[in-house]
Amino acid sequence: MATEPKGKLRHIAISVPDKDRAAKFYEQAFGFARVSESRVATRLSDGVMNLTLLQFETQEDAGDERGKDFVGLHHFGVWVDDLGAARAAIEANGGTSHAGPTAHLPENAEHKFRDPNGIVFDISSHGWDGAKR
Amino acid sequence: MAKLRHIAVAVPDLEKAAAFYEKSFGLERVKQTKKRIYLSDGTVNLTLLPSDDLAGDKREGFVGLHHLGFVVDDVAEAGKRIEQNAGALVDTPSNYVGENAERKYWDPHGIMLDVSTSYWVGSK
Numbered sequence: 293m294a295t296e297p298k299g300k301l302r303h304i305a306i307s308v309p310d311k312d313r314a315a316k317f318y319e320q321a322f323g324f325a326r327v328s329e330s331r332v333a334t335r336l337s338d339g340v341m342n343l344t345l346l347q348f349e350t351q352e353d354a355g356d357e358r359g360k361d362f363v364g365l366h367h368f369g370v371w372v373d374d375l376g377a378a379r380a381a382i383e384a385n386g387g388t389s390h391a392g393p394t395a396h397l398p399e400n401a402e403h404k405f406r407d408p409n410g411i412v413f414d415i416s417s418h419g420w421d422g423a424k425r
Numbered sequence: 426m427a428k429l430r431h432i433a434v435a436v437p438d439l440e441k442a443a444a445f446y447e448k449s450f451g452l453e454r455v456k457q458t459k460k461r462i463y464l465s466d467g468t469v470n471l472t473l474l475p476s477d478d479l480a481g482d483k484r485e486g487f488v489g490l491h492h493l494g495f496v497v498d499d500v501a502e503a504g505k506r507i508e509q510n511a512g513a514l515v516d517t518p519s520n521y522v523g524e525n526a527e528r529k530y531w532d533p534h535g536i537m538l539d540v541s542t543s544y545w546v547g548s549k
Binding site: 299302304308309313318320321323338341343363366367368378381382386387407408409410411 | 429451452493534
């Protein structure tokens with residue numbers, strides 16, 4: 293009966309010193325559309341994928357050892373049907389829960405993990421702004 | 426509008442990493458070569474690269490999110506827009522052949538971006 297739910301890669305987060313400037317690059321070079329903003333994030337979309345530019349103000353925002361000044365590809369996100377089932381599968385296969393940023397981020401940023409190589413990703417059951425399953 | 430359809434991750438062990446993404450998220454292995462494993466969720470391609478053999482790159486040994494890939498209508502046109510907006514062409518070795526006939530650029534923050542007119546395997 294149980295068909296394995298397919299996770300969907302729908303979120304890429306890049307940490308930058310100036311999210312507005314970074315957003316302009318992706319808008320102008322690739323035609324991405326700006327879909328939402330918050331204190332620490334500017335979110336873009338190509339209609340399917342969410343691309344989020346993060347500009348952390350504090351170490352707490354950044355939430356891990358890379359710190360607030362890290363510049364580069366920060367994490368990716370997988371849209372799943374069932375957070376509990378996804379968590380169990382991740383942990384059964386060597387992934388580990390990762391506290392991640394604690395404050396001021398959207399609720400879909402709270403389920404953060406590391407894969408067995410330490411690569412950070414998050415999972416969400418309701419997707420990201422501008423993303424489409 | 427360009428489409429972000431390729432995520433490349435550098436890992437020390439392709440097979441182990443592929444198994445993690447297959448079992449955790451049900452991603453499907455759509456292609457495999459000696460130096461690549463290509464996974465798909467039906468729309469987006471996730472490519473695993475060997476950390477100890479990152480051709481065209483000085484980040485030898487790097488483990489982590491390595492680059493992104495965009496499907497565009499016209500590579501030359503996209504390249505022009507990238508360069509007009511402070512991106513730059515990646516200086517690849519003369520014998521470098523892209524896996525997906527892509528051209529590689531740096532975004533203004535040094536993030537590597539592939540642009541290609543063809544979809545990466547397993548993406549649409």
